[in-house]
Every structure is written in C-alpha cells, then in structure tokens.
Amino acid sequence: MARLTYPNYSSHCGWNAMLPAREARAALEGDIRVRYAVIGAGYTGVAAAWRLAELDPTAEIVLLESGSVGEGSSARNSGFLGRRVMPKDASDDMAAKAQILSRYQAEGFDWLKDRIDAHGIDCQLKRTGYIRTAATERGRAVVEAARDIARKNAIPHEVLSRLDLERRIGTAYYTIGLHLEDNYLLQPAALIRGLADALPSQVTLHENTPVLAMRHDDKWRLETPNGVVTADKVVLATNGFITKFGYLKSRLVTIYTYAAVTAAMPDADSRWAGADADWGVLPSHRLGTTLRRIGDNRLMVRSLYSYEDELDEPRVIRALRTRFERRWPALRHVPFEYVWGGTTALTMNGSPWWGRVDEDLYASGGCNGGGIVKGTLLGKHMAEMMTGHGDQSELFASLGLANWIAPEPFRAMGFRVISAYERHRAGLEM
Numbered sequence: 001m002a003r004l005t006y007p008n009y010s011s012h013c014g015w016n017a018m019l020p021a022r023e024a025r026a027a028l029e030g031d032i033r034v035r036y037a038v039i040g041a042g043y044t045g046v047a048a049a050w051r052l053a054e055l056d057p058t059a060e061i062v063l064l065e066s067g068s069v070g071e072g073s074s075a076r077n078s079g080f081l082g083r084r085v086m087p088k089d090a091s092d093d094m095a096a097k098a099q100i101l102s103r104y105q106a107e108g109f110d111w112l113k114d115r116i117d118a119h120g121i122d123c124q125l126k127r128t129g130y131i132r133t134a135a136t137e138r139g140r141a142v143v144e145a146a147r148d149i150a151r152k153n154a155i156p157h158e159v160l161s162r163l164d165l166e167r168r169i170g171t172a173y174y175t176i177g178l179h180l181e182d183n184y185l186l187q188p189a190a191l192i193r194g195l196a197d198a199l200p201s202q203v204t205l206h207e208n209t210p211v212l213a214m215r216h217d218d219k220w221r222l223e224t225p226n227g228v229v230t231a232d233k234v235v236l237a238t239n240g241f242i243t244k245f246g247y248l249k250s251r252l253v254t255i256y257t258y259a260a261v262t263a264a265m266p267d268a269d270s271r272w273a274g275a276d277a278d279w280g281v282l283p284s285h286r287l288g289t290t291l292r293r294i295g296d297n298r299l300m301v302r303s304l305y306s307y308e309d310e311l312d313e314p315r316v317i318r319a320l321r322t323r324f325e326r327r328w329p330a331l332r333h334v335p336f337e338y339v340w341g342g343t344t345a346l347t348m349n350g351s352p353w354w355g356r357v358d359e360d361l362y363a364s365g366g367c368n369g370g371g372i373v374k375g376t377l378l379g380k381h382m383a384e385m386m387t388g389h390g391d392q393s394e395l396f397a398s399l400g401l402a403n404w405i406a407p408e409p410f411r412a413m414g415f416r417v418i419s420a421y422e423r424h425r426a427g428l429e430m
C-alpha cells in the first residue's frame, strides 16, 4: 500500500505560538495491541476516545496524532462557536429543524464546557456573541434576512449601523452588522491542548505518530514509523484526510483556509480595534473574511481558500494584507506576526459524513466551518454507536449525510468554476 499522506503545514499555528510551550506526548515506539485505535487528535478524535473510555472502562484505547496537538486544524481555526443553530430561513419548518439541531449543538457545547470547567482549561471561553457584517448590497440583504430570522425566533440580537460598528470594532468598512449575542469565542489551541492533556487514563495519546498504512485481516493493523498498532476497532478522525485512507472520497473535499494575527500594537494603534474588549466578525458571504480582536492589542484576519494544496506564504500574506488594510487603512504600518493555513473538509450539501465505513472501521468528517462543537458531538456519538449505546437515528435524520461529489478531474474543475463565481459574488466581503 502507498504511504498515506497527512497534514504537513509550512508554518506554525499562531494560536499555539501565542501560548507557553507544551511538551508533546511521546511518539509510539514498538508494537501494541488495543481494543480501540483513534486516528487524529482533533475535536472529533479526542471526543471519540474520551467517550469510548467512559463507555468501555476496561478497554485500552490509543489516540494517534501525526503532528503535535496544538498544531492541527483544531488549533488553527478562528475559535467561533455557538450553543444554538440559527434556522436557515424564517419559515416554521426551518424553525422546527433548528430547534432539534440546537438541542444537539447544546449537547456538544456543554460536553466541551463541562470539561473546560472540570479540568480548569484556560481557553478564554467568553460569551461575546459575534457580528455578521456586510460591506456590499448583496451582503446587506443576507444580514437583513438573518435579522428577520432572529426576530421571528426570538434570538437575542442587535442591529448595528456603520457608526456603531466603527465605534465597537474600529472599522467603518461595513454598512450594517447583526450582533448575535448567544455565541462564544475562545483560544482554539488552548482548548484542544487542554482536552488532550486531560484525557482519561486509559487513553494513551501518541503525538508525532502518523499512520502510514492500514490493513485489515482478522484485526486492523496500523503502521506508524516506529511501531504497529493492532486494534479491534478503528476510528478515522482525520477530517479531510479520511480520503487519504481511501474512504469518503466521493463525499469530502479538503480545502485550506488562512489566517494572520498582527504584532501587538501600542496603545495609540490599538484604539483602532474599537471600544469592545472582545469581538468577532463573520462575513455575510461564505468566501468572505472573518475578523477577531485578540486580547488588548492584536487583530486577526481569516480569509482565502485553496483546494487540496496549501498556497505559498508570500501569496497568502499579500491576500490577507489587502483584506486587513482595506478595513484598517490607518494600521498599514502594523505587521503580521503570525500567518498560517489550516485544512478543513467541505461537503456539497453542508452535512457531515459519519458512521461505519468498513468492517470495524468508523469515520467522521465534513463539519465544514463548525467543527469545534460538531466534531465533538459526532466524535461522542460515534463512540456511542460503536459500543451499542444510545440511538443515533434522530441525529442522522436532522443533520443529514454528506451527498455525492463528482470524482476527479471534474471535482477540481468544479471547485475552480464555483469558487471563481463565488469570489465574484463575494466582492468586497472578501
């Protein structure tokens, strides 16, 4: 079997670099035999391993991570999460659907929150809400539709004018904003590191241990650089990299998206970040730009997508600087201190794919831009499914399953065409 590829980023994760150094757990050395092997120590894999330990307390569980925890996508993201799901439109049908989904979203969120509290994980979780913003007429219509949905469903919100936005987040770039109060921001590297370090004792985490090949005879054999894991059951919690194992190729697309954080700004500059101590901005178009204030004196910009491969750094920096300087022309002199890319898995219909993919082999991926809570939720439920606990039928029915995507070369061509069209529609929301 050809060697599997795994994430190999060209730069470090900025969120991780802003934290004190952490010592990675030892790589696997030698051969081991376990009941469960979970591949990938992101939110999905950690939740799956943790829940397996709760449900099968005598089982030995190994969690294998190709890199180090704090350097994967679970740390590279923007740290937005919520406890409820907004209905997609203002109809009664969507309101009813969103109510069911919100119950599951709350379950995933509360699972994380309980562990944050129980283990004192200092991930700066704050209920700041986030602001959906628009700079274009098309974007304004999206924000106004979101306002109508929030009104109809009694979701706490505030409509912000250009002046309100300028005062609160320091940029007059946007013409309208919708502050949705019931949402949270956190430091994603601190959360995933904290969770991995608090795993139950029967879960052994090996970092810097990529699975290079996998085969099934009577058991699963996972080949890593310095040892083989023999396991009864295996979970692929590698998100977009599930496809490298030969599974879900017609369901998931792996994409890269990029972020930058400024150098710490002196007081004279940081007043440009506005009066709100903590804030996060989500765009009105899916190819738009996400923004955050980080601490007293830094700003973060997340934007730009690429298909399957990471873009070279100069190109990423140029694109992110354009977006940053458009919004804060007075901060042109402020350099970026951290710039990084991260992968996630997209699906055509926005639904994830999770469940059994082969004999004693399970996979979960495709949480699109919402994997902190959804990855956690699905990891937890997958462990329940594997051990015969609970009933997943309502969750399957309400989330749906990722639908079929055309194979290569049509897929890459389709991605290029759709992203060119969407970039055009996004315009200044980028």
Ligand SMILES: Cc1cc2nc3c(=O)[nH]c(=O)nc-3n(C[C@H](O)[C@H](O)[C@H](O)COP(=O)(O)OP(=O)(O)OC[C@H]3O[C@@H](n4cnc5c(N)ncnc54)[C@H](O)[C@@H]3O)c2cc1C
Pocket: 004, 005, 006, 007, 039, 040, 041, 042, 043, 044, 045, 064, 065, 066, 067, 071, 072, 073, 074, 075, 076, 077, 078, 079, 080, 081, 209, 210, 211, 212, 237, 238, 239, 240, 241, 256, 257, 258, 259, 302, 341, 342, 343, 344, 345, 364, 365, 367, 368, 369, 370, 371, 372, 373, 375
């Ligand atoms: C820039 C950016 C911003 C984002 N913003 C948000 C946000 O604000 N909120 C939100 O909820 N989501 C956001 N996301 C999406 C979110 O990060 C993902 O949905 C989430 O990380 C998925 O978690 P996961 O555990 O399923 O996968 P991952 O976090 O990708 O974890 C999978 C792990 O598997 C490991 N792996 C892969 N192959 C192998 C192998 N062969 N052997 C061993 N290990 C392997 C990888 O190293 C990785 O650590 C963002 C993503 C990016 C890139």
